[in-house]
Amino acid sequence: MALTVVITRDVDDRYRGFLASAMLELAAGVYASPSLTKGARERVWGVLKDWHAQLGRGSITLVYPDRQADGGLAVMHLGEPNRTVIRVDGVLLTTKG
Structure with a gap:
């Protein structure tokens, strides 16, 4: 079990x-x-x-620790703008796309 964070933006109240x-x-x-x-x-x-496929509105980001992911942090995203975690000179950054 590990800390999980979900961030929503401009989504319906059901979320x-x-x-x-x-x-x-x-x-x-x-x-x-x-x-x-x-x-x-x-x-x-x-x-x-x-729900996001049905409603097609807003963005949702889910973050949790993952030893296999770059920097040990998995990021899953729905909606726009999409974010990707990358490592540049040993520093974790996010980029669109």
């Missing part, structure tokens, strides 16, 4: 209710769980993906 049922809302559109299991994280992401 807020759903995410608040599984995670703590730290600020408007920012949710965190210190102990979300991999299975629970995958189920949450599956619901978010389905």
Whole structure:
């Protein structure tokens, strides 16, 4: 289990209710769980993906530790602008696309 963070922007209210049922809302559109299991994280992401495909509005970013990812941080994103984590001279940066 590891800290998982979800950030939403310009999404329907249904996301807020759903995410608040599984995670703590730290600020408007920012949710965190210190102990979300991999299975629970995958189920949450599956619901978010389905809703985003249906509604096509807003952006959602999910971040969690991943030893296989560059810098040990996995970033999943729906909507625009898409973000990718890259390493430049040993520093992690995000880039569009």
